[in-house]
Amino acid sequence: MTTPSNSVPDSLESQRIAPAALAETRPLYWSIRRELWENRSIYIAPLAAAGLGMLGFLISLIHLPRTVRELGTMGPVHQRAMLAMPYAHVTWIIILTGLIVGIFYSLDALYGERRDRSILFWKSLPVSDATIVVSKAVIPMVVLPLLVFVIIVVTQTLMLLLGSVVLQMSGVGAAAQWQHLPLFQMQLVWLYGLIAMTLWHAPIYGWLLLISAWARRTAILWAVLPPLAVVAVERTAFNSWHFANLLKSRLIDWFLQAFNLDTHGGPPIDPHFLPLTQITPGNFMATPSLWVGLLFAAIFLAAAVRIRRYREPI
């Protein structure tokens, strides 16, 4: 039976829960900020990559007026691809840099705090092992992809503006570039691709964090050699490549699941420009490997939490 008087304690109850939830997320928020204080490469490296990409683009601007002048002689797919190519190159440089930073960050995240003994300081504060591990997993799985995307958007916008200035000054005019280069659409596709890639790679980050919590030295060898050993044993024992194929698909198959490269007899897709029509989020979300991978990521992280509880300085 519900009486009006019941609603009063209910609201009191919810008020009590709100600060409790706040108390849970506050340590997480500050622990993520702490990771950014410690690991400035998280934003410096992608920014540097963007800067290098911009440098290359600035040099390529010499050819831009000629490229645009020749556009009239090409088909529409080729036109877009020619214009999109430098954008795709710069974007990939930034994404690959983000991947490398994420890998090395994860390998060191729970290892470095033991090496410099600071784990004793962190453990002297009322922050659970789970909060710490989650704060470190958030960096490669959420913070880095978002940061990479923002840097990509800013860089591409700068490139478009610079390109337009050069085209106007050379007398060719910027109209053709704006007409043939759907930048906003490209950026949506990049965002989608980044999310798909990160979800697909989640178990890799989970594995690296687990190793960094576990290894007493040379975390990189412990992360890489056991999978290679499995490949070698399988090859010797059964003369097959199943595990190697599994690893390979874990690295690159997100692209095949998240995009449709088959145009059913139409003009072939140019990898420098994937239109929004080719994304297949439904297919991607329905891929069993995605969910198996996420399950493994959760298992690896839970194991890392448990191991950190036992860990002391090395």
Next chain:
Amino acid sequence: MTVIEARSLRKAFGTTVAVDGVDLRVEQGRILGLIGPNGAGKTTVLNAILGLTPYQGQLTVLGRDPWTERDQLMLDVAFVADVAVLPRWIRVSQALDYVAGVHPRFDRAKAQGFLAKTTIKRSTKVRELSKGMVAQLHLALVMAIDAKLLVLDEPTLGLDLLYRKQFYDSLLNDYFDRNRTIVVTTHQVEEIQDVLTDLMFINRGRIVLRCSMEEFESRYLEVMVLPEQVAAARTLKPIHERQVLGRSILLFDRGDRQQLAAFGDVRTPSIADLFVAVIGNQAGEAQGAAR
């Protein structure tokens, strides 16, 4: 209120027994010194109390099981391992921000007040501070936490005399009150003699001596004896004997002060002298047994 209660606490690393059946009871408002040689098991006992290591036996700290409730326990327990544990990359301001962010009982203004008495600047990184300044920073952070129990494991290791003196002075003057409890281990025992309320010696994983400081002062006596009187003094069964400048200093447990006064000046020994007497005797016995 009992702050720490341990019953038959035991911890082994492989075949090495680090803590071998320790019983411990620390009441609120005490300052306990846990003294022992290297490898005696001091740090292991403290790690168990702080929830840093699993153990066998019973242990409750402020009513909690430290191993399963470490993060909750750390709301009421502060701890300084040694001066080297503050991350070297962190700025002083960031350390304040982080502790203020995660610790609901941290008083930032208080920490800044402590730091204002030092030469530490807010923008400095820990790696740029001297060892003594890092210790000051760590102590400022810890003293600004309204904790019920403070655990100090060799907090002044490697510091010069001035910093060590300052460390204990500010601990006593600015932090300690009868509601708080402090457990400290150190090798510089002479510096904490006047600080402690309770004393405990630990050797090879076992507690070999425990007493309050009042008890210590009434129970242990030291007499400097001239060579011709040594034989007579020895009949009173000293627990330890050492030579200083041709004279013998004999240490007695529960000796009769008036009887001893006949041999020379009677005084309270230092903790260091008692430590050598108790632990040194044990080492001697062990060597004797080995032979």
